[in-house]
Amino acid sequence: xxxxxxxxxxxxxxxxxxxxxxxxxxxxxxxxxxxxxxxxxxxxxxxxxxxxxxxxxxxxxxxxxxxxxxxxxxxxxxxxxxxxxxxxxxxxxxxxxxxxxxxxxxxxxxxxxxxxxxxxxxxxxxxxxxxxxxxxxxxxxxxxxxxxxxxxxxxxxxxxxxxxxxxxxxxxxxxxxxxxxxxxxxxxxxxxxxxxxxxxxxxxxxxxxxxxxxxxxxxxxxxxxxxx
Amino acid sequence: xxxxxxxxxxxxxxxxxxxxxxxxxxxxxxxxxxxxxxxxxxxxxxxxxxxxxxxxxxxxxxxxxxxxxxxxxxxxxxxxxxxxxxxxxxxxxxxxxxxxxxxxxxxxxxxxxxxxxxxxxxxxxxxxxxxxxxxxxxxxxxxxxxxxxxxxxxxxxxxxxxxxxxxxxxxxxxxxxxxxxxxxxxxxxxxxxxxxxxxxxxxxxxxxxxxxxxxxxxxxxxxxxxxx
DNA sequence: GGTATTCTGTGTATATTTGACGCACAAGAA
DNA sequence: TTCTTGTGCGTCAAATATACACAGAATACC
Numbered sequence: 297x298x299x300x301x302x303x304x305x306x307x308x309x310x311x312x313x314x315x316x317x318x319x320x321x322x323x324x325x326x327x328x329x330x331x332x333x334x335x336x337x338x339x340x341x342x343x344x345x346x347x348x349x350x351x352x353x354x355x356x357x358x359x360x361x362x363x364x365x366x367x368x369x370x371x372x373x374x375x376x377x378x379x380x381x382x383x384x385x386x387x388x389x390x391x392x393x394x395x396x397x398x399x400x401x402x403x404x405x406x407x408x409x410x411x412x413x414x415x416x417x418x419x420x421x422x423x424x425x426x427x428x429x430x431x432x433x434x435x436x437x438x439x440x441x442x443x444x445x446x447x448x449x450x451x452x453x454x455x456x457x458x459x460x461x462x463x464x465x466x467x468x469x470x471x472x473x474x475x476x477x478x479x480x481x482x483x484x485x486x487x488x489x490x491x492x493x494x495x496x497x498x499x500x501x502x503x504x505x506x507x508x509x510x511x512x513x514x515x516x517x518x519x520x521x522x523x524x
Numbered sequence: 525x526x527x528x529x530x531x532x533x534x535x536x537x538x539x540x541x542x543x544x545x546x547x548x549x550x551x552x553x554x555x556x557x558x559x560x561x562x563x564x565x566x567x568x569x570x571x572x573x574x575x576x577x578x579x580x581x582x583x584x585x586x587x588x589x590x591x592x593x594x595x596x597x598x599x600x601x602x603x604x605x606x607x608x609x610x611x612x613x614x615x616x617x618x619x620x621x622x623x624x625x626x627x628x629x630x631x632x633x634x635x636x637x638x639x640x641x642x643x644x645x646x647x648x649x650x651x652x653x654x655x656x657x658x659x660x661x662x663x664x665x666x667x668x669x670x671x672x673x674x675x676x677x678x679x680x681x682x683x684x685x686x687x688x689x690x691x692x693x694x695x696x697x698x699x700x701x702x703x704x705x706x707x708x709x710x711x712x713x714x715x716x717x718x719x720x721x722x723x724x725x726x727x728x729x730x731x732x733x734x735x736x737x738x739x740x741x742x743x744x745x746x747x748x749x750x751x752x
Numbered sequence: 753g754g755t756a757t758t759c760t761g762t763g764t765a766t767a768t769t770t771g772a773c774g775c776a777c778a779a780g781a782a
Numbered sequence: 783t784t785c786t787t788g789t790g791c792g793t794c795a796a797a798t799a800t801a802c803a804c805a806g807a808a809t810a811c812c
């Protein structure tokens with residue numbers, strides 16, 4: 297309980313550093329991807345990990361996550377959800393670091409990640425081809441993915457990953473990429489259109505004459521749906 | 525990201541104290557209750573709050589939660605689930621304290637909470653009559669309750685709250701208490717018995733001759749069910 | 753002691769949701 | 783032209799959730 301650090305209940309209140317790590321999901325070329333960064337400092341130099349950074353003096357962890365995403369990889373405006381907090385004393389090989397994991401959804405085409413600071417590289421990795429990660433980030437990523445799946449089953453929150461105009465097939469590929477299972481095309485179409493936040497667009501893709509119908513999002517209607 | 529506290533990405537890495545707070549739920553007299561403690565030190569002296577304490581040097585937060593529950597209120601063996609982490613810089617009026625909230629399920633009849641340390645009182649409060657809480661614990665409690673509801677809808681995890689022998693009516697009251705809505709007796713009965721982890725007991729309540737059928741839990745079967 | 757009331761215990765019919773699946777049409781490739 | 787790919791629509795069956803009525807047992811009441 298807060299404010300009682302001076303009682304015998306508390307052995308030695310550990311002043312651990314607190315960081316925020318992000319599993320940033322994006323969708324392009326029909327595949328679900330995660331944004332990973334490669335460290336160029338020890339520990340785990342050369343390893344890929346989730347982007348993250350330490351909480352500042354007057355920051356909430358969520359702000360930390362947003363700041364780091366912006367400063368480190370140039371990504372702004374993300375949909376952020378807290379996943380969990382990890383506090384194993386030995387999860388960091390050098391000092392005590394507690395981390396809170398978030399997952400984020402972004403449109404990859406809106407951002408060009410750039411490696412700065414202690415990073416030697418930043419890249420999108422298909423979720424199916426993620427290399428072994430440093431620290432316990434493999435676990436974080438897995439938990440974040442699971443949470444995303446769970447929340448996606450409840451609410452249609454994945455549309456932040458799609459471009460402004462998209463086909464239903466693309467939306468379905470996205471869902472399949474996240475859930476990791478094949479969906480029936482007709483059922484998916486019925487279910488998604490049952491919501492009323494998709495607006496049919498008269499425009500077609502590129503210069504092509506025919507082709508599938510493009511939809512765009514009625515953001516207000518989606519938000520209404522999400523609040524339910 | 526961990527281990528990089530010395531780069532410009534990190535403004536001033538704040539060494540906030542980290543605590544674990546618990547929303548401990550119990551069920552007795554047909555009512556869902558929360559275990560609250562009353563503080564006798566500032567800040568919020570005289571206020572009711574969730575029991576909690578600061579993370580120790582070599583502790584995971586979950587261990588902290590267990591230790592505090594044992595030391596402070598004499599409750600052991602709880603079913604613990606992490607809810608979320610709260611890091612608003614001003615959520616504690618005196619110093620920076622980040623807290624991770626857990627919810628716990630216990631059988632009240634197995635424990636007699638005792639106020640120790642900086643506490644002047646410990647008591648079970650019906651969830652419907654919770655006083656205004658100190659800090660932001662009202663929010664924590666609410667979030668914990670919501671998480672419990674959400675998880676209960678997925679898995680039958682509430683049986684940790686029931687005594688060894690119980691009637692289906694009691695189980696239903698428990699569910700209704702948690703979910704906050706009335707359930708149809710026949711449908712509830714059917715759904716619960718569809719699982720195979722309830723064992724009908726020949727014994728009846730107390731010295732009474734007749735009365736409703738008592739059930740006990742097949743823990744192994746329940747665990748099997750929970751893993752699904 | 754008798755009657756009223758409350759609680760337990762059971763089955764069935766209906767509406768809703770979900771999942772599987774067949775077929776027609778249009779465009780681009782072979 | 784034919785074949786392949788992808789769109790768009792409707793049906794059917796299964797599973798699930800919801801609504802609902804009544805008899806026997808125990809208890810409370812008179």
